[in-house]
Amino acid sequence: MAARRSLRFAALGYLGLLLAAPVGMVFYRAFEHGLGRFFHALTTPGAEHALYLTLLVTAIAVPANAAFGIGTALLLARRRFRGQGVLDRMIDLPFAISPIVVGLALVLVYGQDGWLGSTFAGAGIQIIFSTPGIVLATIFVSLPFVVREVLPVLREIGDEQEQAAATLGASRWQAFWRITLPAIRPAVIYGVVLSTARALGEFGAVSVVSGRLEGETETLTLYVQNRFDGFDLTAAYATAVLLAVLGIGVLVALTVLSRRRSQHGY
């Protein structure tokens, strides 16, 4: 009993010192000069533009990821093809690669001298140091979330329900919309929430491809660093708190979703 209590104490103490106390401290710092300063720091043009850009990028990247994720998961779970094993194993790669490396790879491919970058530049589209580049980087780093959530569910439910739908006269498309999608919906939502969190908070890859032009290609996370480096700690802390609150919101959503998911049994 005593042993159990000391283990509990050790675990909670570790979490307290590593997680809870620092996060609490940021909140304290952000609000120590009052609510007015906090909101003032978030309503400067730079902050507002960063928020706008972050939301825009997220709004593009997340639906793209959801569509890609569902498609890839279906491909991996329901079809047999050459290279399937490799794809299955490499689907997590964006998680394992450093975001800085992701950013560099995108610069090399889509930059002005890159293979595709020069083509796009010819068409008058600038990707690197501009919004499309940020969107690409964000999609890349959050690519696996939906696949990882949906794939095991697809494998778990098997294809019997889809076959049953077929014997009842449903086309593949009808079976997908009426049978498969409702069955994987909780997993899709879960994956979407996770990729939203990652999209809002991505820093390294965006840092490389955006060029960090203040008021142009600066997302919220970049704005935090910008303010910190400029010794405007109040703004840095305020923006960090905004991001932390979004993160905590995601956390709450995930907790609620996973509880509901375990109740439904899928």
Place this chain on the structure above:
Amino acid sequence: MGIETAGIHKSFNGHVALDDVSVVVPEGSLTAILGPSGGGKSTLLRVIAGLEEPDEGQVLINGRDVTRDPAQDREIGFVFQHYAAFKHMTVRDNVGFGLRIRKRSKAEIRSRVDELLGLVQLETYADRYPAQLSGGQRQRMALARALAIEPRVLLLDEPFGALDARVRQELRAWLKRLQADVGVTTIFVTHDQEEAMDLADQIVLVNDGRVEQAGTPHDLYEKPENDFVMRFIGLVTTLDGRLVRPHDVQLLPVPGAASDEAVVERVSRLGFEVRVELTRASGEKVVAQLSRAEERELELREGDIVHVRGVDSASVLAA
């Protein structure tokens, strides 16, 4: 008419699941595909349903070649072994699914679903989800769902396999009556010979990807074409180097015509039935099956000497 398969071949990654399978299922009949597991019977059913495409051969439903038609166009009712219930839909929506796909009117769907729920005795469960049903109820829901589209044929894959013994008995009798009422050509897959004997008008015994024998339950029992069929359906023992049914082995207290001495090794009394294991002078082991009354007359005890012979009408096969 009915269902016909001709020369079906199907292999998976080099493993032959069906090898030249030709079967005729008469219209309106209740046919069992019987066989040991892994013998290809489920594959045959899935080929008929269009869930698997055969490598060679043809499938005809009511005289029409449907070999290349996808499952959705075959107008079949298929009941899956584990029911394949649509978990996110109520019982009512499950049963009405095929009708919604066919874009029937709301009113028509409602009345048809009500009728079917009555047929399978699930009226009071219409608004429940599959997870809230027992195994037997889920089975009946799956059956109602398959019947809703008024299929030309009804196919059931191990329909009672996942149920406990008592429910299985009940559902068996119920299915037999239902099929007689609806009159739809029905095929079910089973590995349980008793279930096949009890339910089916016709049995197709499939083993190792091939049809061993097809015929009425009576034919398969009384006139097995080979020792596999004889061994699979009912008990067998050897007598004079041939296969016979244990109930065709006669035990006599005194020598009779064509009888031979044997020592009683073991007597197991299974209620009405008594099984006697014997060893003959030649060393041959024989099993005899007696009724309790017969056994009581003989008063058998281990070590007793009795006289054995086959009855005249025995169905016999060279072992």
Place this chain on the structure above:
Amino acid sequence: MVDRSLQGGTGAFWRAVSAPEAVASLKLTFAVSLIVALINAVTGTLIAWVLVRDEFPGKRFVNALIDLPFAMPTVVAGLTLLALYGPKGPVGIDVAYTRVAIGLALLFVTLPFVVRAVQPVLMELDREMEEAARSLGASALTTFRRVVLPSLRPAVVAGAGLAFARALGEFGSIVLISGNLPYKTEVASVFIFGRIETGDVTAAAAVSVVLLAASVLLLAALSRLGRPRWVDDGR
């Protein structure tokens, strides 16, 4: 993609990778990541054990808290640690711009990996197995070491492996707190970033390739590692 930029020839590549500053940053990165993975193996298992086997008020809240590092942007994580353990921190501990700070940041962002890998295994673990061991005379510690731990090991290794991979490439949480002093507190990702900024793409790409190769190898090893032999995965 990245190989493409190595067209300066393998010579240029080797020169870039073996430049003293690059080597120092790689060494530091691998060393700190390894230490962090090992610490995680212990603390993560401990936390998972407490969350599964212990009961205390607020357990559900603590359980949800574990995922916070995944849900929070990495920059915010860095800033957060700096607020408490930085120069103006209230506790009087200032680790900013030291290697300890790098370790702290990495521990923060990799916290969930081992916990979330071990937790489900621990939940599934057959308690009767432990009871059997106790009935055969094993002490609590022996039971844990001989019965529980072997069952958890694959999950611990997988979780620690993922934490290691994540730590190798981590950038956002480190960049504010480490001070990025070359040879001292400059990790590989920060080194790459600096070279990109100064236009030395060859050096950036060369070190990137090392990180990338490490990630791919690690991922392949982890997926090969899979499950131990005694688990029947039905395939």
